Amino acid sequence: MSALVESGLGGAMIPLLAVKYVGPDIRVVPLSGLSENLRSGIALATLPDLITRTARNFCDHAMRVAPGAGHAAGSVSREDL
Incomplete structure (x- = not known):
């Protein structure tokens, strides 16, 4: 999935444990502190x-x-x- 993100074809939600495996060109944005009403x-x-x-x-x-x-x-x- 990170290859698609890295090539500019979208975004992805990944677990924190996978962050260390993403490429250097991918921007990782933590989702902590979001509303309890957030649904996915x-x-x-x-x-x-x-x-x-x-x-x-x-x-x-x-x-x-x-x-x-x-x-x-x-x-x-x-x-x-």
Whole structure:
């Protein structure tokens, strides 16, 4: 992921333990002291025609156990195709 950030293609949130492994051109900004109301999320992205059974099972399980999980606005699931 840090290669994408270093090439200018975006940003990333990484754990503090990983900071020592980022490249010298990456600016690390600590997120400490933020509001208790800050919410974050995680996304699952797959290629419908290339997803393996193991990856599909992982996605299905993640959707079952994650509180409030659902499809983001504008997303397309395999069932929608």
